Amino acid sequence: MPEAIWISFAFGLGLLIKSVGLPPLVGYLAAGFVLSGLASSPSIGISAEPTAVLAHIAHLGVLLMLFTVGLKLKLKSVISPEVIGGSLLHFAITCFVFTPGLYLLMDVSWYVAFMLAVALSFSSTVLAAKVLENKRELRAFHGRVSIGILIMQDLIALLVMSLAAGQTPSEWALIVFGLPLLRPLLYKLLDASGHDELLVLLGLLLALVIGGLGFQSVGLSSELGALVFGAILANHPRSQELAKSLWSVKEIFLVGFFLQIGIGGLPDTNAIIFAVVAALVLPIKGMLFFFLMLLFRLRARSGFLTALALTNYSEFGLIVASIALPEWLVPLAITVALSFLISAPLNRLAHPLYDRLSNRLVPFESKQRHPDELPISLGDTRVLVMGMGRTGTAAYDWLKISEARLMGLDSDLAKVMRHQKEGRNVVYADAEDKTFWEALHMPSLDAVILAMSDIEAKLIAAKKLRKYGFTGYIVAHSMFEDEARSICEAGADEAYLTMSETGVALASHLLERSPGTMPAPVSDKAS
Structure with missing residues (x-):
């Protein structure tokens, strides 16, 4: 049965290639070429003709x-x-x-x-x-x-x-x-x-x-x-x-595409x-x-x-x-596979490579900077909201009533521009960009709210804030308890569960209408 042979060879060579840190599709191409070579040998008798x-x-x-x-x-x-x-x-x-x-x-x-x-x-x-x-x-x-x-x-x-x-x-x-x-x-x-x-x-x-x-x-x-x-x-x-x-x-279907190329003939x-x-x-x-x-x-x-x-x-x-x-x-196909063999290892070393070559590359930069890459300084900001989606915007609007030195950050430039038009102090920054943290100045910062939707961004932000000397209060929210614990382990002081906090907020509205009739709510958090 040729399908069983295709699957076996594709898995075996794909796993072998992956184990050395290269994309498995290089293995699938190799599997096709091996099958084509075996099919051309009468003594082995394996049929690998494309069907x-x-x-x-x-x-x-x-x-x-x-x-x-x-x-x-x-x-x-x-x-x-x-x-x-x-x-x-x-x-x-x-x-x-x-x-x-x-x-x-x-x-x-x-x-x-x-x-x-x-x-x-x-x-x-x-x-x-x-x-x-x-x-x-x-x-x-x-x-x-x-x-x-x-x-x-x-x-x-x-x-x-x-x-x-x-x-x-x-x-x-x-x-x-x-x-x-x-x-x-x-x-x-x-x-x-x-x-x-x-x-x-x-x-x-x-x-x-x-x-x-x-x-x-x-x-x-x-x-x-x-x-x-x-x-x-x-x-x-x-x-x-x-x-x-x-x-x-x-x-899975693309495996068939690469196999078909290899089986079509030896290079x-x-x-x-x-x-x-x-x-x-x-x-x-x-x-x-x-x-x-x-x-x-x-x-x-x-x-x-x-x-x-x-x-x-x-x-x-x-x-x-x-x-x-x-x-x-x-x-x-051979060209693509060979380029992968070269590109994959180089990309894993991308940052060290740039560090070694930066002195030669920086002189080519334009004196004018791209708007997405303006350097960030927090100035006299005391409270920073990272992630200006619905949760971050709600936190920002609530805090601005009593806190004037407030800033929001977001990695979506269109969203940043919309907030700026609406009068909020929001600037572009990407929590997952190493250069942002290296260039960040935060002399007056006291507290940070991590309101990004991506758990990885929250983890990176918490770790980088602590790594670069921030000793103030970091608070975050999360949908899941295990993620909340991870955020705290990364450096946050507290990570509240989103749905639990929603329930607390609803109950608070009820207490405002009927004071003294119910016990005060207790927040559910992971810390």
Whole structure:
């Protein structure tokens, strides 16, 4: 049974590669190549020919990947000069330089040279997201810029795939312009799906059936359909929960995609030479990203960390090649795998690398700073509210009645601007950015309220406040008792349970109406 052999080899080599700190998908590609080699040996007798089943699984993996990209496609994450300008300029410069170089050196047509340049211009969403998540830097400024650029690259890849497929839409394709009208219905379906298997089924229905098969039936790309339906749900509060619920399913199907490439044939000498030369060009790709980030007034540190996260080749390049250049899939697969072998270890050492190179990189900085990277000084602030969502805003508004020296911090620049327009003293800062803590001045600070929604941000803030000498009062809230204990262990004085405090507040309102009739409430806290 070939499926049993595929699964066994994919798991074994994926686990082996993961144990040395590299992305498992390198192991899946290797498993495909090993199976292809075993199949070519008559003495072993293993059949590893790609089948319609594996091809179908691979296609489903691509559709689910694009659907989850769509779920992250919030306008605020891509509408910024450094994201739009950086991604488009990098794409244009790469294609302008690589296309004639490939045409002259490899004796290929202009079309093949251009499509290879396009495939090599993309960076890996999978690798960058995992590296940033493991370092808890997805919400840091350079993490958000990296993810925004990757989303723009994914959109460019999708456009190229649609043009390369050469599909002619039918007259029914005009229906897609009315899809935004379905948003209220889709929101209700998402709300009604709960948190278990129905949520996963809804994602599969939208990505594979309505989006994929539906768009294909009217002559449009199924990949475009998956992305569009993901984007329609992107602003729903539970969109990221849906993305997380589909994560494992998507990853399993993508294993089929990488296996299919490997099983398709062993790399020859030319494929290996192509991959090695492309790997030697990687530093140029990273340097281009770095100087483009400096062009948009980012600090050298943010530019370096962004560039390093994007210095690799992309699985999206393989998806583009599977449609436009199927004969180049194996050389490109080796190229992507080799770039991962280089990029993953470098990203784990990103901060020490910058520390060693900072003296050479800082002189390239612009004298004008990006608005997201202005240095923070708390001045004479006595009370600091970190996280200006609903809870933080309520705490701020309550305190400002009696405390004039009050400041709020938030990592969402749009939210900061809204608070400033409403008259609150709120500035941009990211609790997960190491540089913020190193540059923070807090001479008069007495108390800090940790009101961020992310537990990791609260833990980091509590630890960093204590590390950099703050001895005042730190209080936080949490939905769960174990998280509250962790926040206190990280350095907070007290961490109150959100729902318990809500109950206390409701009871307090009742006591205000009927004083003396009930005992005083007792707060539920972990400390």
